[in-house]
Amino acid sequence: MAPQSTKTTRRESPSDEPAPERPSTEPRDPSPAVTRSLRILGALERARGPLTLSEISREVGMAKSSASNICQALENEGMIDRVESGYRLGIRTAELGGAFASQFNQVREFFAAVEGDPVLRGHVVQIAMLDAPDALYLARHEGRRQRLGTPLGSRLPLIHCAVGNAMLLAMDDAEVGAVLGAADFTPTTEESVTSPEAVREKIGAGRGRGYAIDRGESFPGIHGVAVPLEPWQPGDPRMAVGVALAASEAGDAVVDELGAALLTLADALTNPLSRRP
Structure with a gap:
């Protein structure tokens, strides 16, 4: 007669089970990079003058490295300019404003x-x-x-x-x-x-x-x-x-x-x- 096994199976308690994911109450951002770019443009608009990279990252609430990457892309497209004291709105924003009004x-x-x-x-x-x-x-x-x-x-x-x-x-x-x-x-x-x-x-x-x-x-x-x-x-x-x-x-x-x-x-x-x- 085979000896009976003394091994017991551990049953998971409710606390061990993975918690179900809660549906997010925040709407999903379809394009976070675009949203962050617009926040940077908005910060420069409100400032009405140059902001340093550190000031931009604090104003929009993002890492300095992320702000740097987005500022580089915006600068490449003429949306912002880099000057000695930081970044300011670029000439492309004036062109867009004129195009908006003239429609x-x-x-x-x-x-x-x-x-x-x-x-x-x-x-x-x-x-x-x-x-x-x-x-x-x-x-x-x-x-x-x-x-x-x-x-x-x-x-x-x-x-x-x-x-x-x-x-x-x-x-x-x-x-x-x-x-x-x-x-x-x-x-x-x-x-x-x-x-x-x-x-x-x-x-x-x-x-x-x-x-x-x-x-x-x-x-x-x-x-x-x-x-x-x-x-x-x-x-x-x-x-x-x-x-x-x-x-x-x-x-x-x-x-x-x-x-x-x-x-x-x-x-x-x-x-x-x-x-x-």
Whole structure:
């Protein structure tokens, strides 16, 4: 008779079993390298000046070696430049920004239309588009040597700047409510509105006169007058066109004259095929 085996089989306890994988709550990044590249470009945009490789890696939260590889690729494509003090945005980004703006008919027609207007040609005139809760500046006519207006690519809160207010004039109550719900009412200047009620009051006054006014709400001593632009074709973003001028020049008669000229300009920048007889 064969002796019975004393060997026992060890049974795994629940703690020994591999834990089931938990589904990730984060969406899968289809292209991590592209995402990291965009984060680096965003960091340089916010910095508005050169950043060292160490500063970039800290800003975007990646290893310095990874940041170095991506910066090299971006530099090769002209998206960033290497300078003595680090990296800065390259000329290719300016080309892309210009291409983005010029795809809209109103921007392409803007410069000739302003030059042809005897009132507006001497002023700083700008086009901005809606990127709620901000206005994003796309095009600029330099009418004077005075350093007025907002640099291209800049953003200002819709609730404060004239072009932003002008876009609000063209919105229905639901759209206005959505903008006000997302707005930051931290004042930019002593003149800035600080409540939804104040914005709605400005909208009512602007609709009554046909154009929006910014009396130093975005920059001290700088006033703005603006009107909304009707989208050229379906799918185009909301836009507005406005004038920036020194507060010392912004008397009621001048503002009224600029408002009337801007309304004429907006009519010239409307798609002729969309005009009703």
